[in-house]
Amino acid sequence: MTTTPTSAPIRPGTPLSLFVLGEGSDPRSERGVECPGDLPPASDPALVERARRAKAALGNRLFVLGHHYQRDEVIQFADVTGDSFKLASEAAARPEAEFIVFCGVHFMAESADILTADHQKVILPDLAAGCSMADMARLAQVEDAWDVLADADVADVTVPVTYMNSSADIKAFCGKHGGVVCTSSNAKTVLEWAFERGEKVLFFPDQHLGRNTAVLQMGMSLDDCVLYDPRRQGGGLTAEQLRSAKVILWKGHCSVHGRFTPQAVDDVRARIPGVQVLVHPECQHEVVLKADLIGSTEFIIKTIEKAPAGSRWAIGTELNLVKRLALTHPHKEIVFLEQHVCYCATMNRIDLPHLVWALENLASGHVVNQIVVDRETEHHAREALQRMLALPGETTKD
Numbered sequence: 001m002t003t004t005p006t007s008a009p010i011r012p013g014t015p016l017s018l019f020v021l022g023e024g025s026d027p028r029s030e031r032g033v034e035c036p037g038d039l040p041p042a043s044d045p046a047l048v049e050r051a052r053r054a055k056a057a058l059g060n061r062l063f064v065l066g067h068h069y070q071r072d073e074v075i076q077f078a079d080v081t082g083d084s085f086k087l088a089s090e091a092a093a094r095p096e097a098e099f100i101v102f103c104g105v106h107f108m109a110e111s112a113d114i115l116t117a118d119h120q121k122v123i124l125p126d127l128a129a130g131c132s133m134a135d136m137a138r139l140a141q142v143e144d145a146w147d148v149l150a151d152a153d154v155a156d157v158t159v160p161v162t163y164m165n166s167s168a169d170i171k172a173f174c175g176k177h178g179g180v181v182c183t184s185s186n187a188k189t190v191l192e193w194a195f196e197r198g199e200k201v202l203f204f205p206d207q208h209l210g211r212n213t214a215v216l217q218m219g220m221s222l223d224d225c226v227l228y229d230p231r232r233q234g235g236g237l238t239a240e241q242l243r244s245a246k247v248i249l250w251k252g253h254c255s256v257h258g259r260f261t262p263q264a265v266d267d268v269r270a271r272i273p274g275v276q277v278l279v280h281p282e283c284q285h286e287v288v289l290k291a292d293l294i295g296s297t298e299f300i301i302k303t304i305e306k307a308p309a310g311s312r313w314a315i316g317t318e319l320n321l322v323k324r325l326a327l328t329h330p331h332k333e334i335v336f337l338e339q340h341v342c343y344c345a346t347m348n349r350i351d352l353p354h355l356v357w358a359l360e361n362l363a364s365g366h367v368v369n370q371i372v373v374d375r376e377t378e379h380h381a382r383e384a385l386q387r388m389l390a391l392p393g394e395t396t397k398d
């Protein structure tokens with residue numbers, strides 16, 4: 001663990017405590033943390049006014065970032081909305097802002113801390129807002145995997161590529177090992193860059209983005225990809241399988257996008273004649289194969305903006321964004337692709353009471369929930385981010 005202000009250094013591989021969210025606290029982890037002081041009740045009718053007042057009191061010292069998957073009650077206070085990479089870049093472009101309040105999840109706040117100046121403090125209103133996908137690749141596991149690759153004599157010819165949705169120490173691992181970060185918009189460009197430098201790619205944490213990019217955008221076959229399971233000895237793969245693979249996919253996924261099913265695509269096509277299915281590349285390969293269009297959240301938003309009135313869309317991404325798109329485009333029919341998928345639980349940890357609590361504390365001179373990436377991790381993570389930034393094309397994501 002590389003962040004949180006009060007934390008003693010956590011040893012790689014230390015198991016995460018299993019606290020019920022919001023109950024009990026573990027200073028070594030973002031899980032189950034409590035907010036010191038008074039957290040306003042969600043029923044407080046004055047919350048909107050309190051948030052406005054605290055924001056006004058902080059003025060230009062404050063910049064509030066809102067990820068597309070955030071609730072409306074929070075998004076209304078965002079100075080800018082976007083995907084995680086766009087938000088981190090926006091924060092970096094505002095050095096006058098002393099406090100960057102990141103309404104998103106932990107890895108996003110870490111990236112903002114890496115890309116902003118030293119005098120800027122990045123605040124995550126609820127430290128329990130993590131990302132289950134990012135948690136699926138922990139540094140100790142990735143280091144073990146690298147040893148497995150070395151034992152199979154392939155580490156030297158493998159380039160590690162991590163999705164933006166990963167912790168800072170995983171990005172730093174990539175920085176140290178000649179690797180790079182990718183987003184869902186530039187994954188193909190990044191993989192091409194990696195294959196100019198090595199024979200294989202170790203791609204984490206999202207198997208689906210890696211597989212969809214390798215197979216659908218780069219023309220590889222499913223047999224060129226193998227799945228490395230960090231919970232199994234040697235990743236559950238033989239040395240021979242590692243030697244013959246081109247892309248070694250980490251067994252991780254998004255708990256929201258991973259739940260869309262091919263059946264849901266068939267059902268919506270039967271239910272809504274002429275519907276176009278638009279999904280995020282974090283969805284399973286079988287779902288993406290059945291969709292009409294695939295792309296990042298920014299791509300999804302732009303596609304809907306450009307769509308003609310009367311067009312019909314079933315969208316496979318987080319529910320808050322789909323709901324907002326449906327509300328802002330009343331002359332287009334927009335439905336959620338899957339009836340059994342819910343909000344991103346960790347994104348939804350950021351609610352109005354936590355935002356008010358964070359803003360009021362900042363306004364009264366108490367810095368709470370600051371996300372600080374240690375210098376060494378920051379240095380190597382920035383290397384991996386800068387390799388991505390040097391590549392041509394758009395860099396938007398999740």
Ligand code: SF4
Pocket residue numbers: 069105130131132133134165254255256257318344345346347398
């Ligand atoms: S939507 Fe998926 S990838 Fe995004 S924060 Fe939630 S769990 Fe993580």
